[in-house]
Amino acid sequence: MTGEVEARLIALACSQPPEGYDRWSLRLLEKHVVLTDGLPALDHSTIGRVLKKRHFALI
Structure with a gap:
């Protein structure tokens, strides 16, 4: 897995969750x-x- 894919995955995890979800x-x-x-x-x-x-935690 490339660093770019990892960065995009982390960016997605940092974005607002879809409507209807708190996290x-x-x-x-x-x-x-x-x-x-x-x-x-x-x-x-x-x-x-x-x-x-x-070191990213979903909270």
């Missing part, structure tokens, strides 16, 4: 990664590893 979850991010142009399909465990590696 992002790993599974919700997984669903939205598929809808984002230029990001490969990633499963929630991979997303979790990337966020942990970058």
Whole structure:
């Protein structure tokens, strides 16, 4: 996974969650990664590893 993909994933996690949700979850991010142009399909465990590696916590 490239640094650009990781950066875009983190940017998505920092954005406002979709309407009807108070915050992002790993599974919700997984669903939205598929809808984002230029990001490969990633499963929630991979997303979790990337966020942990970058010391990013979903709160």
